[in-house]
Amino acid sequence: MNSENSVGELVSQPYKYGFVTDIETEKIEKGLNEEVVRLISSKKKEPDFLLQFRLKAFNQWKKMKEPIWANLGYPEIDYQDIIYYAAPKKIEKKESLEEVDPKLLETFDKLGIPLSEQKRLSNVAVDAVFDSVSIATTYKEKLAEYGVIFCSIGEAVNDYPELIERYIGSVVPSNDNFFAALNSAVFSDGSFVYIPKGIDCPMELSSYFRINSGDTGQFERTLIIAEEGASVSYLEGCTAPMFDTNTLHAAVVELVALDHASIKYSTVQNWYSGNEHGIGGIYNFVTKRGHCRGKKSKISWSQVETGSAITWKYPSCILQGEDSIGEFYSVALTNNQQKADTGTKMVHVGPRTRSTIVSKGISAGHSSNSYRGLVQIGSKALGARNYSQCDSMLIGDQAEAKTYPYIRSQQPQSNIEHEASTCRISEDQLFYLQSRGIGFEEAVSMMVSGFCRDVFNQLPMEFAAEADKLLALKLEGSVG
Amino acid sequence: MIRQDAKVILDIVDLHARVEDQTILNGVNLKVRAGEIHAVMGRNGSGKSTLSKIIAGHPAYDVTSGTIYFQGENLLAMEPEERARVGIFLGFQYPIEIPGVSNLEFLRVSTNARRTQLGLEELDTFEFEDLVNERIKLVQMDPIFLNRSVNEGFSGGEKKRNEILQMALLEPIVAILDETDSGLDIDALRIVSSGVNQLAKPNTATILITHYQRLLNEITPDYVHVMNAGRIIRTGGKKLALELEKSGYEWLDAEPGNQGGLNHG
Amino acid sequence: MDEYLQWLDSLPKASGALKAIQLRGRESLKRLGLPNQAIEEWRLSDIAHLKKIIQYPYVKELNQIFDEENPIKSLVDNKIQIIIDSQDIHKESINLPKGIRHLNQSELEQSLGHSIEKCSFMDNWTVAMNHAATMEVLGLKVEGKNLPLIEIVIPSQRDSFIPTRVIIFVEENAELELTQIIQGSQNSVHSHVIEVHLGQEAKVNHGLLAFGEMNSSLMANIAIEQNARSNYSLTTVQEGWLFSRLEPRVVQIEGQAHTNIKGLQISKGKDQIATHSLVRFDGPEGTLDQLQKAAAADHSHCIFNGSIEVPRIAQKTNANQLSRNLLLSSNARIDTKPELEIVADDVRCAHGATVSQLEEEQIFYLRSRGIEDDQAAALIFKGYCQEILNCLPQNKDKTQIMQKLLRGMRK
Ligand SMILES: Nc1ncnc2c1ncn2[C@@H]1O[C@H](COP(=O)(O)OP(=O)(O)O)[C@@H](O)[C@H]1O
Numbered sequence A: 001m002n003s004e005n006s007v008g009e010l011v012s013q014p015y016k017y018g019f020v021t022d023i024e025t026e027k028i029e030k031g032l033n034e035e036v037v038r039l040i041s042s043k044k045k046e047p048d049f050l051l052q053f054r055l056k057a058f059n060q061w062k063k064m065k066e067p068i069w070a071n072l073g074y075p076e077i078d079y080q081d082i083i084y085y086a087a088p089k090k091i092e093k094k095e096s097l098e099e100v101d102p103k104l105l106e107t108f109d110k111l112g113i114p115l116s117e118q119k120r121l122s123n124v125a126v127d128a129v130f131d132s133v134s135i136a137t138t139y140k141e142k143l144a145e146y147g148v149i150f151c152s153i154g155e156a157v158n159d160y161p162e163l164i165e166r167y168i169g170s171v172v173p174s175n176d177n178f179f180a181a182l183n184s185a186v187f188s189d190g191s192f193v194y195i196p197k198g199i200d201c202p203m204e205l206s207s208y209f210r211i212n213s214g215d216t217g218q219f220e221r222t223l224i225i226a227e228e229g230a231s232v233s234y235l236e237g238c239t240a241p242m243f244d245t246n247t248l249h250a251a252v253v254e255l256v257a258l259d260h261a262s263i264k265y266s267t268v269q270n271w272y273s274g275n276e277h278g279i280g281g282i283y284n285f286v287t288k289r290g291h292c293r294g295k296k297s298k299i300s301w302s303q304v305e306t307g308s309a310i311t312w313k314y315p316s317c318i319l320q321g322e323d324s325i326g327e328f329y330s331v332a333l334t335n336n337q338q339k340a341d342t343g344t345k346m347v348h349v350g351p352r353t354r355s356t357i358v359s360k361g362i363s364a365g366h367s368s369n370s371y372r373g374l375v376q377i378g379s380k381a382l383g384a385r386n387y388s389q390c391d392s393m394l395i396g397d398q399a400e401a402k403t404y405p406y407i408r409s410q411q412p413q414s415n416i417e418h419e420a421s422t423c424r425i426s427e428d429q430l431f432y433l434q435s436r437g438i439g440f441e442e443a444v445s446m447m448v449s450g451f452c453r454d455v456f457n458q459l460p461m462e463f464a465a466e467a468d469k470l471l472a473l474k475l476e477g478s479v480g
Numbered sequence B: 001m002i003r004q005d006a007k008v009i010l011d012i013v014d015l016h017a018r019v020e021d022q023t024i025l026n027g028v029n030l031k032v033r034a035g036e037i038h039a040v041m042g043r044n045g046s047g048k049s050t051l052s053k054i055i056a057g058h059p060a061y062d063v064t065s066g067t068i069y070f071q072g073e074n075l076l077a078m079e080p081e082e083r084a085r086v087g088i089f090l091g092f093q094y095p096i097e098i099p100g101v102s103n104l105e106f107l108r109v110s111t112n113a114r115r116t117q118l119g120l121e122e123l124d125t126f127e128f129e130d131l132v133n134e135r136i137k138l139v140q141m142d143p144i145f146l147n148r149s150v151n152e153g154f155s156g157g158e159k160k161r162n163e164i165l166q167m168a169l170l171e172p173i174v175a176i177l178d179e180t181d182s183g184l185d186i187d188a189l190r191i192v193s194s195g196v197n198q199l200a201k202p203n204t205a206t207i208l209i210t211h212y213q214r215l216l217n218e219i220t221p222d223y224v225h226v227m228n229a230g231r232i233i234r235t236g237g238k239k240l241a242l243e244l245e246k247s248g249y250e251w252l253d254a255e256p257g258n259q260g261g262l263n264h265g
Numbered sequence C: 001m002d003e004y005l006q007w008l009d010s011l012p013k014a015s016g017a018l019k020a021i022q023l024r025g026r027e028s029l030k031r032l033g034l035p036n037q038a039i040e041e042w043r044l045s046d047i048a049h050l051k052k053i054i055q056y057p058y059v060k061e062l063n064q065i066f067d068e069e070n071p072i073k074s075l076v077d078n079k080i081q082i083i084i085d086s087q088d089i090h091k092e093s094i095n096l097p098k099g100i101r102h103l104n105q106s107e108l109e110q111s112l113g114h115s116i117e118k119c120s121f122m123d124n125w126t127v128a129m130n131h132a133a134t135m136e137v138l139g140l141k142v143e144g145k146n147l148p149l150i151e152i153v154i155p156s157q158r159d160s161f162i163p164t165r166v167i168i169f170v171e172e173n174a175e176l177e178l179t180q181i182i183q184g185s186q187n188s189v190h191s192h193v194i195e196v197h198l199g200q201e202a203k204v205n206h207g208l209l210a211f212g213e214m215n216s217s218l219m220a221n222i223a224i225e226q227n228a229r230s231n232y233s234l235t236t237v238q239e240g241w242l243f244s245r246l247e248p249r250v251v252q253i254e255g256q257a258h259t260n261i262k263g264l265q266i267s268k269g270k271d272q273i274a275t276h277s278l279v280r281f282d283g284p285e286g287t288l289d290q291l292q293k294a295a296a297a298d299h300s301h302c303i304f305n306g307s308i309e310v311p312r313i314a315q316k317t318n319a320n321q322l323s324r325n326l327l328l329s330s331n332a333r334i335d336t337k338p339e340l341e342i343v344a345d346d347v348r349c350a351h352g353a354t355v356s357q358l359e360e361e362q363i364f365y366l367r368s369r370g371i372e373d374d375q376a377a378a379l380i381f382k383g384y385c386q387e388i389l390n391c392l393p394q395n396k397d398k399t400q401i402m403q404k405l406l407r408g409m410r411k
């Protein structure tokens, strides 16, 4: 098939979010010590409990070792060569959008996330986070009518300290792992969502994370609480400029669902992934975990992971409430020199808990894509069920796909089923599509999106189309 | 064959049942006398298989009220295997495959369990083989299937023949055949129905669950029942089956008044 | 640790044909130390059992050949039986048919450890342990076809540590049917290593039956090197050990070969029974069919870890792995961890895993035919095992084995 050549010649689409916003920022010195942790806390005028939380985490972190089991093979990170606090100067107060630096608004405009009154998205409330600092949250008032709180973590610390104190670190303890401990010590900002009892959040909530500085570590923290009978759908998007150095991003996301509550958390991750030689890009080490605390609660993760030089991420569910449900739908695409190690943990604690895992990994170029999963059925999880499916697709003979699905069961009255397959785009299928007049690139992207269909179906409408396009862009030039 | 003086051997009284949170049977009443052949028809999902599995004692279904008497005894109090031993037989709509379990051994163990109940001697392997070889002719099944695992890799028709073979070995008193005719070609249908006819005795009864008139051409029912939404809503003679074949079940939607319609007693 | 080093020093002086691997094994053991749970491959293992080994005297000759209570004496008639009951294998006394002979000294020196190396087993702790201690090796060369079954029986002795070592070189086009029977007895510890080299188009059907007894332990490594167009089938059964760790590794050095692995592990009481398998394709167009079954009852623990490696060179590999587990008690535990590493795009790999109890619908079917609850469960459990037993070489009467498997499994 001559398509091999024709495709090989196509060049990768440039990363269109790679620009840098020229804006004055306040940064502290590089390096991390107790003073830095105190400084961050004082700059944010935090209550004492949070400072103590940070200090405890910092002390734990000092004793921990960076995990190496994921075999991601990145060069050693010098944690003293990173700036742990940076904020756009004019951000201090942002009572109204007018006070936000127009350059920032312009930046988000360019990213397709207009924030201003006239242009903002009609049915999505957005929390825009620039270098880990929340600069604006739209539709706050409208949400407040329903009692829904949607603001930055920083604001929430001041306005709702009792909620923060109660829930922060309750799902991801500060010593959970190396990166979670680091985040707990130095986290900058992020989003906070609180859905009161019985409320079905009237609009999609969304955080958009933008990394701008090259030498600053990014440590946001997100906390979502759905009270009894509440439900919410939350989206997260992210981009970063192109630097030829690596930026560390270590985020923590905690979700809490009480009785009958449901949280749907969708991510489209498109951090800068480095160039085709693997220079630059984000190191993305994220701890995401949801706790189905109440009975019949539900937490659903959907993610489309296309960016970052390195991704290390396992959105998980602790299914404690009886009859609670955990879901994980993931598409992870790696190209060039990218490395992704992602998957999920479903920990079944309560009786009749159910979980579903659908993971689609696509590896192209010289990249490496691993699925790592754990399904654990505890001895009290009578009648628990899990179904997992993880498929890999390889494009080109230099890419790697690895699958490590780990199953542990201690409850005979439970059922676990795992299926996995590896395939490639078959020439016959391609030929069939082409013989019906479909262009090669289009045929490939049709097959890739067909491969990912089960996951895309789980994304909120606006995102699904976006994700499809994103994959097509990412893959351009990689086939053959 | 209807004989009003014949003994009632199976008596289902106001049976209600559900699975998980869903109610499936809504008050089924059915009396079966010795010598009779009953046909149960009705749309998919109306509860026919559920009824048959409850008679056989499937643990997934909860009987919420009502009773089933078999020869005067409370059938619901018995374990599934006891029911089989006293003479209840269910030919499954979807016979399950059991890899690794030898069909022959399975048949022998179950036949001996029934024989013990009847006060007969257990058969040793040789005697049993003779018996199987004799009964297998009835369903014209290739003996090769005896050496396979239970139903494993059997075609739809082969599974159904295997069911009838089991019936021939267990010699039940009440045989319930759940869509045994589905998926059979005309020859296989003849073989299966002649088997059923030969096994019918004056002291036994048969309940046929079917969608098709063609089975009822081979095995003539004394009664035809129509099931809908978990109850028997109409009972008639074999003409009713012909009517249904012609006009389908749409009248069910049109005549809500028919709910709870007559039931023979 | 002191005890460990002392034990190492107490071993007989390295000598004979095995000198080189003995020295290597001892050196590895010193370097590796006792495994601990921080090492991924040992994470789930009950390490305490390993320490037992070094408490046992080193046995040169066994005086109790068969466990009288549960002898598996022989499975078939037409066979050559070799009993490794001492550290001096009386080669002369074994009557080998035409087409099969002992490896001579220089052949042994040449081939010993070759497949082990290929399977990256040299620094494996259990292999090192075996190599450090083993004093004699059974080496066979197979050159013909249609040979009688070779049955290697490895008995044991109470309260003893028994290392045994086998190497079989199967020439191009040759065919072999091989059954190994390892029997534990009270407090015995077995260490067994076998390497089998398959020449091009060679065919080997290999069965390994490992039956433990009270408190016995087993560590066995199987290293298989397959040349192109060879066909290797392995069927393993592990039961009755308090601690058993079986590690089969197969490397298709040129691809284009067929590998078939079937395994059954049954644990009860406080047993821990583990299988750690690895199959690597170092060439294109290889195939693998793997089915591992495990059943855990009482307070026991079954572990399966199955790696499949498909490097870049292994285009058109077709590999299938299935792990089917039965969890029979709420105090038992199953861990299963398939690992697939694929770096070639034109491959078909599928794997699956299930953990469940005995299937309710199947039990109901049998009950609806008058079969008692317990008996129905036993029948289905038997069927579950039968599928694996059917794959053993010279598939004749397996009732004896089945009885062993069923002992203690009924409620
Ligand atoms: N084990 C079960 N779990 C859940 N629903 C069931 C189960 N068995 C039957 N049902 C439901 O009960 C209804 C009746 O089914 P069934 O008895 O199979 O009908 P029929 O045999 O008349 O087609 C259907 O809606 C079916 O989905």
Ligand SMILES: [Mg+2]
Pocket (backbone or CB within 6 Å): B048, B049, B050, B093, B178, B179
């Ligand atoms: Mg039905």
